[in-house]
Every structure is written in structure tokens, then in C-alpha cells.
Amino acid sequence: MAVRVQVEDFDVANEYHQLVADNTADGAVVSFVGRMRDLNQGEQVRTMTLEHYPGMTEKALNKLEADARQRWSLGRVSIIHRVGTLTPADQIVWVGVTSKHRGDAFAACEYIMDTLKTTAPFWKKESTAAGERWVDAREEDQQRSTRWL
Numbered sequence: 001m002a003v004r005v006q007v008e009d010f011d012v013a014n015e016y017h018q019l020v021a022d023n024t025a026d027g028a029v030v031s032f033v034g035r036m037r038d039l040n041q042g043e044q045v046r047t048m049t050l051e052h053y054p055g056m057t058e059k060a061l062n063k064l065e066a067d068a069r070q071r072w073s074l075g076r077v078s079i080i081h082r083v084g085t086l087t088p089a090d091q092i093v094w095v096g097v098t099s100k101h102r103g104d105a106f107a108a109c110e111y112i113m114d115t116l117k118t119t120a121p122f123w124k125k126e127s128t129a130a131g132e133r134w135v136d137a138r139e140e141d142q143q144r145s146t147r148w149l
Helices: 012-020 056-071 102-119 139-146
Strands: 002-006 028-035 043-052 077-082 084-086 091-099 122-128 131-135
Touching: 002 056, 012 028, 012 077, 012 091, 028 102, 043 077, 056 077, 056 102, 077 102, 091 102, 102 139
Parallel strands: 002 077
Antiparallel strands: 028 091, 043 084, 043 122, 077 091, 122 131
16 A cells, blocks of 8 residues: 655554555555664664665565565555654554455555565664664564464
8 A cells, every 4th residue: 555765754544544544355455663772782772874875775665565475364554664864763664454254454554564664675773861862673573473484
């Protein structure tokens, strides 16, 4: 349905309504919102800047959606990821999935998020009191992603 990479914030209620508008075939809607935390690796984080490679990132997110559709019976899928400079509590990512039944919707939403964290080409730079630092994917993210192989 929709893959967007954007600077602007998104409205969760609006995204939900777009998923379900004129959609009476799907009885399950699962969504996830990722927000920026103010603490990472034991330090207060002031800002996080997300960079991406336009075109490549959207292609990777579209592939995630296609892969999810091969694994589960899905209705609509929406993936939004923000880029630019964010502050704590800002929304970063939205994944919304519909399906006839909840099992497929839950699994697909979790798969998309787990795989997005390790395969989508985003680069994260955090600003802390100690300075700026690039952030790699966490080991936990790698482990969560490999369980879908």
C-alpha cells in the first residue's frame, strides 16, 4: 500500500484510518510505532539524526513488504520511516498491517520491524553530552532478525 521515507511527522490515527478505509475484508489490524528514546548505551541522548540513501532505502522497504506478503496472507501494509534530526519522544517509524486474521497481521508486523532494523539502509548519529557518535544495529536486533531466516 504505502512505503514512505519522510522528514515530517505522521499522524497515527490518520495512518490507521487509511489502512481500514473501505476495507471490510480484513478483520485484523496490527500497528507498531517506534519512538526515540532519551537514553542509549548508558548516556542521555539529546538528538538523533537519521540519514538514508534516497531510492535505495525505499527499495529495501518495498522488498520487506513483498517478503512479508510471500510469508503471510496480508491485506494492506504501510511502512513510514522518518529521517532528519529527531528529539526524544519523536515518532520514528510506523508499520501497519491488515489481514483477515490476527496471526498473520501480528507476525508480519513483527517481521517487518525486526528485519527493517537490520537491513534497511539508515544511518543513525546520536548527540550526547560527550559528543556525537554513529550507532550500529544492536546485537539484540541482529538476533531478532535472524529468527526469521
